[in-house]
Amino acid sequence: MKKINLLIMIAVLLSLCDSCKKSSSEGEQPDDALTLPPPPETWQEHWFEHKQVVKRIFYNDRIAVYFDDDVDTVATRWMFPFIDSVWTYTRSVYGDFGPSDTTNRLFAIFHTDKYGGGHPFMYYDDSHDNRNGIDIGSGADAWIKQTNWETNTIIHEISHVVEFISKNVVESPAFTVWGDSKWAEIFVYDVYKHLNRPKKLNDAFNDFSNGTDNFPRANTAWFRNWFYPIYTQHEEAKVLNGFFEKLAEAFPKKAHPVVGHEYERRMNLGEFVHFWSAAAGANLSTRARLAFGSDWLDDFAKAQAQFGSLKYNNEDPFFGxxxxxxxxxxxxxxxxxxxxxxxxxxxxxxxxxxxxxxxxxxxxxxxxxxxxxxxxxxxxxxxxxxxxxxxxxxxxxxxxxxxxxxxxxxxxxxxxxxxxxxxxxxxxxxxxxxxxxxxxxxxxxxxxxxxxxxxxxxxxxx
Incomplete structure (x- = not known):
C-alpha cells in the first residue's frame, strides 16, 4: 500500500509540474529545437492608436505570439498551434517572405477589449520594427472561444502579408481591384481545407457564398462567381500562388531600398483578368464577364498585348x-x-x-x-x-x-x-x-x- 501511495504521489506531482509549465505566460516555447535567437520578451507598440507594451507568450522558429495584459493566457492556448499551422502552410504554398529565417518568423499580437479589428505589417516597414506579422484586437471575451471571426481574422491578416510581400516584391497590384477582403476569403477557405477543419470550412463557404459587394459593380458575388470556381477548377492553391508568380514575372517593377523590387502601380480589372488567366492556364474572360460585367474588356485586350509573354489557352474548358x-x-x-x-x-x-x-x-x-x-x-x-x-x-x-x-x-x-x-x-x-x-x-x-x-x-x- 505504501509503495502504491508513493507512486500516486509522484504522478500527481509530475502532473502539477506539467500543468504549471503549460500555463506559463512568460515566453513559452514548444519542445522542438530552436535555431533562431529568441524574440524580445516585450514589445512597445508605437503605431496608429496602439500604445500597449505587449508580452511574449509563445515562440518557436516560425512564430512569436504577444498578448497585452487583458488577454487570457490559459484559454487562448489553442492559438499557438493554430497560428503555427497556418503560417507553416502559407510558407509551403507561397514561399519565403524575407531573405532569412529571422525575417520569415511571423509576429502575432493580440489585444482584448481594445483596438477592434486587425492589420498586417511587413519586414520592409520600420513602423513595426521591420517584422512580418499581424496585430488584432477584439472585445471583452476575445480569443477564448475560437469563434469564426477570430480564426477567420487571423488567417485574413496573414493573407495580406502574402499579397504585400509575395515573391519578395513589395506592394499588391490587385488591392484596388479586390479590396480588403475578396482575396482574403479564398485564402481563408484554402487554409481551412488544408488544415482539415470541416466545420470552419463549411461556415466560411456559406458566409462567403452569400456575400455580395458593390465593386466593380453592384451585387458582385466575388467568392461564388470568381474565386471559388477558379480555385476548384484550376488546382486550388496552385492557381492562387500562380497569380503572384505571374505578377512577379511580368508586372512592372521598380527598385525598393529594402527588398529590392516594388510594383510600380496598381492594376486595372482587365489586367487582373489577364494575369489570373495566365495563372489558370485558360482564358477566364467568359467567367469574368459573368462575374463583373463587361466594362473591362478594352483593358483586357490591351493587357493581352502589353503582357504578351503570359500565355494560356484561348478558351476556358469549363465553358468552351x-x-x-x-x-x-x-x-x-x-x-x-x-x-x-x-x-x-x-x-x-x-x-x-x-x-x-x-x-x-x-x-x-x-x-x-x-x-x-x-x-x-x-x-x-x-x-x-x-x-x-x-x-x-x-x-x-x-x-x-x-x-x-x-x-x-x-x-x-x-x-x-x-x-x-x-x-x-x-x-x-x-x-x-x-x-x-x-x-x-x-x-x-x-x-x-x-x-x-x-x-x-x-x-x-x-
Missing part, C-alpha cells in the same frame, strides 16, 4: 466556345413592353446575369428560342436566376434542337432545379454531336409564381 452572341432570340410570350424593353427578351443572352427577361402569365407551354444563321453544335448551356422573386425561377425544362424550326430533338431534360442565390448561373453539359439552326428551352415548371423570369440563357460548345 460561346455560341449565343450571334443568335436571334424569340420567346413564346414577350414582355409587355416589348423585346427591347429593360426586361424584354433581348436580355436573355446579353451576357449579363444582372439583367433579366420577365413575362406576365407563365404557362407550362412557355419556351425561349435561339436561332442561328448557320447550324451550330451545342453541348453546354448556362441558365441564371434573376435579381428577385425566387418563385419566378424556372425549375424544370427541356432543351431541344431543330434543323428547320418545326421538327425537334430532345437534347437535355432537367427537373426540380433550385437556384440558391439571386443572379446565380449554372452550367449544364449534355451529349450532342449534331448541328442545329434552332435551340429551344421549354420551361415545364417554375417555382410557383404565375409569372416567369430568368437572367441569362447561353449556348456553348466544348
Amino acid at each position: 466556345k460561346d455560341l449565343s452572341a450571334g443568335a436571334k432570340v424569340t420567346v413564346s410570350k414577350e414582355n409587355d413592353s416589348g423585346a427591347s424593353a429593360p426586361e424584354g427578351s433581348s436580355k436573355i443572352s446579353d451576357f449579363d446575369i444582372q439583367t433579366k427577361f420577365f413575362a406576365n402569365g407563365y404557362t407550362t407551354g412557355f419556351w425561349l428560342q435561339q436561332q442561328f444563321g448557320t447550324a451550330v453544335s451545342a453541348n453546354t448551356y448556362l441558365v441564371s436566376s434573376a435579381n428577385d422573386a425566387p418563385d419566378r425561377d424556372p425549375t424544370s425544362w427541356v432543351l431541344q434542337g431543330s434543323k428547320d424550326g418545326s421538327n425537334w430533338t430532345t437534347l437535355d431534360t432537367r427537373k426540380t432545379e433550385k437556384f440558391n442565390y439571386r443572379n446565380e448561373f449554372r452550367v449544364y453539359t449534355f451529349d450532342n454531336a449534331n448541328t442545329f439552326t434552332h435551340y429551344r428551352l421549354n420551361v415545364t415548371a417554375n417555382a410557383g409564381s404565375p409569372d416567369i423570369q430568368l437572367g441569362e440563357w447561353r449556348l456553348m460548345q466544348k
Whole structure:
C-alpha cells in the first residue's frame, strides 16, 4: 500500500509540474529545437492608436505570439498551434517572405477589449520594427472561444502579408481591384481545407457564398462567381500562388531600398483578368464577364498585348466556345413592353446575369428560342436566376434542337432545379454531336409564381 501511495504521489506531482509549465505566460516555447535567437520578451507598440507594451507568450522558429495584459493566457492556448499551422502552410504554398529565417518568423499580437479589428505589417516597414506579422484586437471575451471571426481574422491578416510581400516584391497590384477582403476569403477557405477543419470550412463557404459587394459593380458575388470556381477548377492553391508568380514575372517593377523590387502601380480589372488567366492556364474572360460585367474588356485586350509573354489557352474548358452572341432570340410570350424593353427578351443572352427577361402569365407551354444563321453544335448551356422573386425561377425544362424550326430533338431534360442565390448561373453539359439552326428551352415548371423570369440563357460548345 505504501509503495502504491508513493507512486500516486509522484504522478500527481509530475502532473502539477506539467500543468504549471503549460500555463506559463512568460515566453513559452514548444519542445522542438530552436535555431533562431529568441524574440524580445516585450514589445512597445508605437503605431496608429496602439500604445500597449505587449508580452511574449509563445515562440518557436516560425512564430512569436504577444498578448497585452487583458488577454487570457490559459484559454487562448489553442492559438499557438493554430497560428503555427497556418503560417507553416502559407510558407509551403507561397514561399519565403524575407531573405532569412529571422525575417520569415511571423509576429502575432493580440489585444482584448481594445483596438477592434486587425492589420498586417511587413519586414520592409520600420513602423513595426521591420517584422512580418499581424496585430488584432477584439472585445471583452476575445480569443477564448475560437469563434469564426477570430480564426477567420487571423488567417485574413496573414493573407495580406502574402499579397504585400509575395515573391519578395513589395506592394499588391490587385488591392484596388479586390479590396480588403475578396482575396482574403479564398485564402481563408484554402487554409481551412488544408488544415482539415470541416466545420470552419463549411461556415466560411456559406458566409462567403452569400456575400455580395458593390465593386466593380453592384451585387458582385466575388467568392461564388470568381474565386471559388477558379480555385476548384484550376488546382486550388496552385492557381492562387500562380497569380503572384505571374505578377512577379511580368508586372512592372521598380527598385525598393529594402527588398529590392516594388510594383510600380496598381492594376486595372482587365489586367487582373489577364494575369489570373495566365495563372489558370485558360482564358477566364467568359467567367469574368459573368462575374463583373463587361466594362473591362478594352483593358483586357490591351493587357493581352502589353503582357504578351503570359500565355494560356484561348478558351476556358469549363465553358468552351460561346455560341449565343450571334443568335436571334424569340420567346413564346414577350414582355409587355416589348423585346427591347429593360426586361424584354433581348436580355436573355446579353451576357449579363444582372439583367433579366420577365413575362406576365407563365404557362407550362412557355419556351425561349435561339436561332442561328448557320447550324451550330451545342453541348453546354448556362441558365441564371434573376435579381428577385425566387418563385419566378424556372425549375424544370427541356432543351431541344431543330434543323428547320418545326421538327425537334430532345437534347437535355432537367427537373426540380433550385437556384440558391439571386443572379446565380449554372452550367449544364449534355451529349450532342449534331448541328442545329434552332435551340429551344421549354420551361415545364417554375417555382410557383404565375409569372416567369430568368437572367441569362447561353449556348456553348466544348
